[in-house]
Amino acid sequence: MRLIAENLSGERGGEAVFAGIGFAIEDGQSLVVTGPNGSGKSTLLRVIAGLLPHLHGRIAIEGGGEDFPTVASACHYLGHQNAMKAALTVDENLAFWRRFSGDGRLSIADALEQVDLGGLGHLPFGYLSTGQKRRAAIAKLLVSHRPVWLLDEPTAGLDNASEARFTELMKAHCAAGGIVAAATHLPLGLGGATALEMGRAHG
Numbered sequence: 779m780r781l782i783a784e785n786l787s788g789e790r791g792g793e794a795v796f797a798g799i800g801f802a803i804e805d806g807q808s809l810v811v812t813g814p815n816g817s818g819k820s821t822l823l824r825v826i827a828g829l830l831p832h833l834h835g836r837i838a839i840e841g842g843g844e845d846f847p848t849v850a851s852a853c854h855y856l857g858h859q860n861a862m863k864a865a866l867t868v869d870e871n872l873a874f875w876r877r878f879s880g881d882g883r884l885s886i887a888d889a890l891e892q893v894d895l896g897g898l899g900h901l902p903f904g905y906l907s908t909g910q911k912r913r914a915a916i917a918k919l920l921v922s923h924r925p926v927w928l929l930d931e932p933t934a935g936l937d938n939a940s941e942a943r944f945t946e947l948m949k950a951h952c953a954a955g956g957i958v959a960a961a962t963h964l965p966l967g968l969g970g971a972t973a974l975e976m977g978r979a980h981g
């Protein structure tokens with residue numbers, strides 16, 4: 779599978795935010811998007827996910843087969859918001875995402891173990907601490923059948939140990955043939971990632 783962008787431009791509120799973006803990421807590879815505040819990192823990830831339209835250019839998935847015929851069907855987008863319902867338990871939230879995205883590699887209980895939230899699935903999501911909420915949102919990725927992880931500041935609010943654990947989860951996802959595209963201000967520890975710096979001339 780291959781995620782490709784060609785000469786991509788995006789806009790917010792009628793103003794061009796970026797132009798001339800191009801990349802190709804294959805199975806097992808990652809893209810790390812950096813750049814100053816307001817340079818368009820979040821906009822780019824939302825354009826890739828199909829949550830915002832692009833002005834020009836092309837974004838496509840190649841080799842996705844019957845399971846992933848479109849970019850949107852291949853992607854799991856984790857934005858600044860965790861996209862979990864505060865009043866539902868962690869288990870109920872993850873069960874929703876599992877149904878929505880297709881059964882992933884891990885069960886809900888195993889995914890919670892992976893993010894060190896084992897035994898907390900019965901709690902309402904709203905009871906969790908900020909970092910625990912982010913870890914529960916990361917567990918969404920593990921219970922979902924989506925090869926392309928689109929991550930916007932994924933480690934915001936995580937302590938050092940959780941950050942290191944998430945790096946290992948991203949590496950394992952890539953080692954299993956997945957693709958990671960992440961916008962970040964902090965190093966993510968993804969050796970060999972393709973770097974894309976926003977706020978520079980592209981094209």
Ligand SMILES: Nc1ncnc2c1ncn2[C@@H]1O[C@H](COP(=O)(O)OP(=O)(O)OP(=O)(O)O)[C@@H](O)[C@H]1O
Pocket residue numbers: 790791795813814815816817818819820821822976
């Ligand atoms: N809904 C909107 N309407 C108009 N302009 C917007 C909207 N959302 C974002 N923008 C503008 O688009 C530009 C890019 O924003 P974006 O959130 O993509 O940047 P970013 O690189 O992710 O920033 P940060 O590092 O602060 O998260 C900014 O100038 C921002 O003010």
